[in-house]
Amino acid sequence: MSYLVLARKYRPRNFTEMVGQEHVVQALTNALVQQRLHHAYLFTGTRGVGKTTVSRILAKSLNCQGADGQGGITAEPCGVCQACRDIDAGRFVDYTELDAASNRGVDEVQSLLEQAVYKPVQGRFKVFMIDEVHMLTNTAFNAMLKTLEEPPEYLKFVLATTDPQKVPVTVLSRCLQFNLRPMAPETVFEHLTQVLAAEQLSAEPLALRLLARAARGSMRDALSLTDQAIAFGNGQLQEAGVRQMLGSVDRSHVLQLIRALTDGDGATVVNQVNALRLQGVSAAATLEDMAMLLQRMAVMQMVPGMAHDGEDPDAQGLADLASAMPAEETQLLYSLCLHGRTELGLAPDEYAALTMVLLRLLAFQPQAGTAEKKSPLTSPRAPLEATAAPSAAPVTASSAAPATAASPSATVTPPGH
Structure with missing residues (x-):
C-alpha cells in the first residue's frame, strides 16, 4: 500500500476537526442548522488554510444521507454514507471542482455551466467548486455572472481564491465572503x-x-x-x-549577536557573522530570527511580564537583554533587521550585507559619556572656540577708541567745498 502524506491523511472531514477557523465554522454551522443557505460562497485566504477542505465539508453537509440513509441537510456529516465517502474520494458526480489556474478560459466555464441545467444525479445539490477563481479571464467572469446571480435551487457555487482583489466586484457582490485566517x-x-x-x-x-x-x-x-x-x-x-x-540559525547565535550589540562590541558581531558563514546559515534567516526576538524584547520592555514564556529556555536570557538594551535601541535594531533583509539581494555578499546591517546600529548608537570626545563635529570646534573667546573681548574693547578717532578723517570733505 502506498504511503499517504500527512497533509492528506489528516485533512479534516467535518467541521469539528477544523482548527484555526472558528469564525467560518460557526457561520456555516448556524446556516446549515437553520437551513438559511446562500447560493454562492467565496472563501479567501493564503495557501494551506483550508479553503478546499471547507468546500468539501460543505458539499458533504448538503448531500449527506445519514448512516441509515434517511438523513437530511446537516452540520455534522456522517462520513459513512455513499455521498460522504464519494466526496472524500473525489468521485461524487454532483460535486465538480474546477481549477481556474489551468482552466481559465470562457470555453471551460461555459462547459461547466452547461451542466447546471441538469438536476443532481445522486445527491440533493449540485456543487460547483472553482479554485483560484481570480485566474479566470474577464470574458469567463462575464459568462458566469447570470448563472451565479440566479442559479437553479439545486445548484450551489463555491469559489476559492488567494487574491480576492483580482475578483471583479460584480462577482463579489453575488457571494457570501469568508476570509480564512493564517494559523497562529x-x-x-x-x-x-x-x-x-x-x-x-x-x-x-x-x-x-x-x-x-x-x-x-x-x-x-x-x-x-x-x-x-x-x-x-x-x-x-x-x-x-x-x-x-x-537552514535556520541556532538561537544561541542570535542571542550572542544581540548581546554584542547591547555591549557595543563590534569585534564579536563580526566574529559571529563569520561563524554563521562557515555554518552556511542563511543571512535572511538570521535577520528574521533577530526580528522575532527583538519584538519579544520590546514587549517585555513596554509591558513587563506579558511576553514571558515559561516553556522557552531562552526567556530568561531575553529578559536580561531587554533590561540591558535601551528601548529606543531595541526599536532601532528591529527596524534595521526588517529593512536589512531587502538589502541582502543588492549586496555582492549577503554576509557582508548582514555585517553592515548590524554594525549600523553601533554607528547610530549614542555612546554615553564619550559622545563629546568621539564626535567629529564637536572635537575640532572646541579649541577654536576656546581661543576665539579670550581674543574677542580685547578686540572690541580696544577698537572702540580708534574707531571714534578715525571717524573725523573718514568724513573729511575734499578741497573746494
Missing part, C-alpha cells in the same frame, strides 16, 4: 503534537515550534514540513535536525 504558530504546534501522537512518533517540543513557525500560517505546509523532518530524522524529530533541514 501555537495552533499549528498543538495540531502537530496531536498528529504525531496519532502516528506514535516522538518529537522534541522545540523542533515542533520550529516547524510551526516555518509554516507561516499554513497547516498544509506545516504537515508537509513534518513529513520532510520525519524522513530527515529517520522517524525522530529533534531540534538540531530540524534546524539543519530548515
Whole structure:
C-alpha cells in the first residue's frame, strides 16, 4: 500500500476537526442548522488554510444521507454514507471542482455551466467548486455572472481564491465572503503534537515550534514540513535536525549577536557573522530570527511580564537583554533587521550585507559619556572656540577708541567745498 502524506491523511472531514477557523465554522454551522443557505460562497485566504477542505465539508453537509440513509441537510456529516465517502474520494458526480489556474478560459466555464441545467444525479445539490477563481479571464467572469446571480435551487457555487482583489466586484457582490485566517504558530504546534501522537512518533517540543513557525500560517505546509523532518530524522524529530533541514540559525547565535550589540562590541558581531558563514546559515534567516526576538524584547520592555514564556529556555536570557538594551535601541535594531533583509539581494555578499546591517546600529548608537570626545563635529570646534573667546573681548574693547578717532578723517570733505 502506498504511503499517504500527512497533509492528506489528516485533512479534516467535518467541521469539528477544523482548527484555526472558528469564525467560518460557526457561520456555516448556524446556516446549515437553520437551513438559511446562500447560493454562492467565496472563501479567501493564503495557501494551506483550508479553503478546499471547507468546500468539501460543505458539499458533504448538503448531500449527506445519514448512516441509515434517511438523513437530511446537516452540520455534522456522517462520513459513512455513499455521498460522504464519494466526496472524500473525489468521485461524487454532483460535486465538480474546477481549477481556474489551468482552466481559465470562457470555453471551460461555459462547459461547466452547461451542466447546471441538469438536476443532481445522486445527491440533493449540485456543487460547483472553482479554485483560484481570480485566474479566470474577464470574458469567463462575464459568462458566469447570470448563472451565479440566479442559479437553479439545486445548484450551489463555491469559489476559492488567494487574491480576492483580482475578483471583479460584480462577482463579489453575488457571494457570501469568508476570509480564512493564517494559523497562529501555537495552533499549528498543538495540531502537530496531536498528529504525531496519532502516528506514535516522538518529537522534541522545540523542533515542533520550529516547524510551526516555518509554516507561516499554513497547516498544509506545516504537515508537509513534518513529513520532510520525519524522513530527515529517520522517524525522530529533534531540534538540531530540524534546524539543519530548515537552514535556520541556532538561537544561541542570535542571542550572542544581540548581546554584542547591547555591549557595543563590534569585534564579536563580526566574529559571529563569520561563524554563521562557515555554518552556511542563511543571512535572511538570521535577520528574521533577530526580528522575532527583538519584538519579544520590546514587549517585555513596554509591558513587563506579558511576553514571558515559561516553556522557552531562552526567556530568561531575553529578559536580561531587554533590561540591558535601551528601548529606543531595541526599536532601532528591529527596524534595521526588517529593512536589512531587502538589502541582502543588492549586496555582492549577503554576509557582508548582514555585517553592515548590524554594525549600523553601533554607528547610530549614542555612546554615553564619550559622545563629546568621539564626535567629529564637536572635537575640532572646541579649541577654536576656546581661543576665539579670550581674543574677542580685547578686540572690541580696544577698537572702540580708534574707531571714534578715525571717524573725523573718514568724513573729511575734499578741497573746494
